Amino acid sequence: MTRRELLAAPAVAPAQTSEQHSRLNGLRKLMGPRLAFAASLLLASLAPAAVSVPAVCSACHNAKTAMGGLDLGTLPDRLDDRSVRERWIRVHDRVERAEMPPKGVTFPEPQRTAWLRQLSQAIHEADRAQAMEFGRGPLRRLNRDEYQQNLRDVLELPALDIRDILPEDREGHRFNKAAETLDMSRVQLTAYLDAAEAALRHAMVVETSPRSAVHYRAVGTALFPEKVTFGEREAMFFAKNNKAIETKQLDVYKDDPSIEMALFRSAHWPYYGYPRKFVAKWPGEYRVRFSARAVLHVENYRVQPASRPVPMTFRARKPSGPDVSGDVRATGGVMDVLPEARVFETTILLRELETFEYSPLGLPVPLARNVDGGAPTYRYPPFPSGGQPGIAIQWLEVDGPLPPSEWPPASHRVLFGDLGINPSPARPAAEARRLLRRFADRAAHEPVPASALVKYEQLVQTRLDRGAGFTEAMLAGYKAFLSSPHFLYLREPENSDDHFSIAARLSHFLTNTRSDEQLRELARSRTLRDPANLRRQAERLIAGPGFERFIANFTDYWLNLRYIRRDDPDIRLYPEYRFDNYLVESMERETRAFVTAMFRDNLPSRAIVSTDFIYANDRLASHYGLLPLNGSAMRKVMLPPQSPLGGLLTQAAILKVTANGATTSPVIRGAWIMERLIGDPPPPPPTGVPSVEPDIRGAKTIRQLLTMHTKNATCAGCHERFDPVGLALENFDILGGWRTRYRGLEQGEPVTGIDRAGHDFSYTLAEAVNASGKLLDGRTFADVLQLKTFLAANPRQLARNLLHQLTIYSTGVPVRFSDRAEMEAILDANARTGFRVRDLVQSLVASRIFLGKAGFDKP
């Protein structure tokens, strides 16, 4: 018997089982009662009493059996050691969640509660002491998105694109913000040096005047690369008086301004279409103006005005043949082309030698077949009734690159002040000092002491001494500074006077970049820590344009939206989703719009699982089976009563990232939802057990394949925590479309046809979906709607999870044990109003969790 068992034995003596009782007696026999008692007294005085182990635990977790690999007897009690503390936290949590002791063994009250309180107290105190001594978390390196955004802001280069020079950041606790995983290595440091250099080259100019903009105008047949149709006339033709022009007539009409170019297919391989002979000679922003209308393609290659708008965008790319090569990027935003011709204007971003192609959204792509290795031929599905929608363009103009509003541009003046182009000042050393100071004040997260800055001055001087020109020498100094800890690392606030750290933390949290002038001003005047100021600033940032970066990055990681395009739908089972990029794009925008509303409209935490509205556009309305909507813009749509939709839980984007393109797995979806949305992560899967793969033949439902998970007690122990949630979502297919029957390839009722791109398809409608289930606590539900009412009934847990996510996101450190009390206090304070999301952010920002040591001092 170990000393810890010895220790623990008297504490739980009243509740001893007969087995434990006999063990204790055995010990007494062995040592004699007095000696045993003396030993327990002696050891009790050495070890923290709260970390004693109740006999009910040590009966299994001892040196001999070490059930689950845990021998509590040898678990050290040095709670100031982080890894020891973490193990004790697991012990605490498993007992607190009643996972331990296992079924059939009782840990009687009130000992259980008392023991938990003692242990919790001891861990809390140890953890708090460590946090007070060493800070709540260490320095955190900027991730590459933050680095780029910081540089964009410092250098006034909003379109700077240097992110990919840096290695992708490793994920920690699901985010790219965890201090511990944002490592530094020689590879990383070299990349920072390279990225800084590239950014500085972009920032400075050597030309004495801006490049003159080029004007381009296309009418008639110049609106398309060739004077033919492409993909045959079903995809595109030139029209005059609403009728297609014969190809041989095109030379006659040529630049006739009354010709329209009509497009009926989305831009996708092998389709291509861009204005003839336009390429960007210089990288930069270009203004595009064009006149277009939405049309329907009806019989005999005639067009007539459409009944609904058709959305379009442009895609920047190198001109090439039909094989898309290299980068293709949407640019210029989505425009809804209306049935009445109208002039549109937008700004697109092009790299050198790029052009841009027309990209109508949501239209099918043509199927190209190379019969017997010959040239591609095309095939089309039957037109929808009423005609095939498309767009007709009358003319198009491009101007650019758009010159900066001043010369030299703002970015150049960040580096060289008013010294002009190719500066060569009379007193270089003095100028260098002045410019460096100015730059450091702008770039660093807090004022840089003169003793540090002097190193950079020396560097510039050394470069000058070695014969470098003034510009090169200055760039070396800036490059060094942008690779220095002053720029690369964010610090925990040290005390209530540490306003600059608070400012940087707040701005990187809510705008993914450095603090702006207002925050810096408050930091300089040492008033940012003032609760009212802090609150006002957080409100301002949430309302401002930089908050879009928070939404993008937070949802990319929390909800995995960065993987929204990862799995293409299996077109054998889901031919209707073939190449439907517009749908995928729309679902991504829906979720971002919804999360934006959660914060800006201060929605209650229950919105995570349930709301009576969603955000939708034309494509999503049809995807979700709602009343038709016109146009691509996301808007708030009230749901009919009893709709299964509403809340993040049932959004198409969530349902897509939790499926694999072919099948849905309630296990994966359930575990994902429990971890990310509910905050009750399942334990890691056991090793050596194969995952259950759905049967795509259609013979068995996933429920039948998962029977083991409920029948086998070992499996059920974990799976009953999350499988049911996944099962409730079985009515949603791989892209979040509603289904009542599974699809298969072999068994069931056959469905055949021709898909949007002209491919034959054939799948089967197999077994009916059963989305009912039973929760861990025994409550049963018939469908997802009922499940939602259960989940929504615990808004505190939903809020707690969101706060956990926001904590790691904003501080780079997950919720520590010593943060737990504060966390509950935040929840208490927000309970009355239903845990509103922006209020939660405000509470977090005002808390010791966010403010670190600064939170302990009275401001």
Add this chain to the structure above:
Amino acid sequence: MIERRRFLRAAGVTLALPGLECFSAGVAGAAAVEPVRRMILISNNLGVLPKLFFPQSTGRNYELSPYLTGLAEHRSDFTVFSGLSHPAVEGGHSTENCFLTGARGPTKSGFRNTISLDQFAAERLGQSTRFPTLNLGVNIDKANRSLSWTRDGVLLPAEDTAPALFRKMFIQGEPEAVARQLRRLEERGSILDTLLEDAGQFSHRLGRDDRQRLDQYLTSVREVEGRLQMMREWEQRPKPLARQAAPPDIQDKKLFFAKLELMLSMAQLAIESDSTRVVTLMVDAFATPVFKLRENQDTTDGYHNLSHHGQAAEKLQQLENAERQQMALLAKLLRSLANARENGQRLLDTTMVLYGSNMGDANTHDNSNLPILLAGGGFRHGKHIAFGHDNNTPLANMFVAMLQRLGVDCESFASSTGRLKELEFV
């Protein structure tokens, strides 16, 4: 694809080898005594079907398994192992980053990876080539996967585009460009000095945990400085000449075999040109979506889903096909290494080629009994060396043997318990 075929035909044949000849002669004039030794370390993170890979019989007269028949012509040039694995490296796919590190408990909280075999070797060998190591990948998820890790568990990303590798290895800068590069290196040197001084001062104001993070920064600065010195020297030496044009870039993840073949030939080019002595190649099958199995046939599932075949005949058939094709590509690499000569010796005899996986059986996420094959490099091959199926021998024991063969003076690496004595030097 024609472009790729042309490149592959040319690779390793029309390559002028001043690199190989003069560099190896240049290494301390030791070439005649002890040849330059190299290694290529390959892992497919989903492994292979064990039944088809492992031979039934052991020893020198073992009967080739179905997969190894694809390598029959090289029988005397490789050893196949069974019963090897990394102790306490379990947890399904999370073990993939530990294949060359052997770091225990990749799924445990607070896990930190450790130095990988390639980095360890490079660190000990010093920079006698332009690149201490080259890390290659096929379809690799660069951010989260790599075979190559620093001592403090930082991922060193793999390169997965062939043209970028080719440029790195062969494209000579203009003299003016070289001079510019040297100036740049010199400038960078003074920048690093500045960072070192400033950060040293910065660190005095910090607490313990912060200082640990900053130490990582300072270590990085010093390491970059060290490399810079080497780079200065290397910058002044000409790059080896390659007569063929740059290789094509294959972006499409579906063209899995084409990418693998191309990367294997890049690995060989790197070795032949003595650009480096240590190459790693992670074949990221996990990140490989539905891929092209043969002309006009794609797999029905992504590679990962296939690997969870659950004994479904349709999936097994596709996996077997995919794995046999990989064996054929491996055979091709061995063949061309055997055909290449250095100082009259077969390049294969001085180049170890490790092919293996962190997965013993991907279907069940089993990380024991790893498929391991070691070819060339100067060992007595031609055997199936079998260790206990239920009581595996540490794979790191084999790594120790490889390190020693490479000329690194070491007795242990990672979780090794000694040197794999069954593996004898020639």
